[in-house]
Amino acid sequence: MGKALRALKIPVGDVYTRPTYRAIETTSLAELPKPKIQDELGDGGQGMQGSYRRPTVFRSVF
Secondary structure: OHHHHHHOOOOOOOOEEOOOHHHHHHHHHOOOOOOEEOHHHOOOOOOOOOOOOOOOOOOOOO
16 A cells, blocks of 8 residues: 555655554554554454454264
8 A cells, every 4th residue: 555655656644543553563564654643543452352252162963
């Protein structure tokens, strides 16, 4: 994405990101300007919490 923006000469102003490592790393990999981390874009540290479900185990009845 960053390469395409540069090739098309699209100016990039301020970059805002959520405070997660993955989001910050994405701006770095795209070679975008240093992001301004915004806590309100995050999820309060809830990320994957509550989304994990114990796998269902099926047993053969034969």
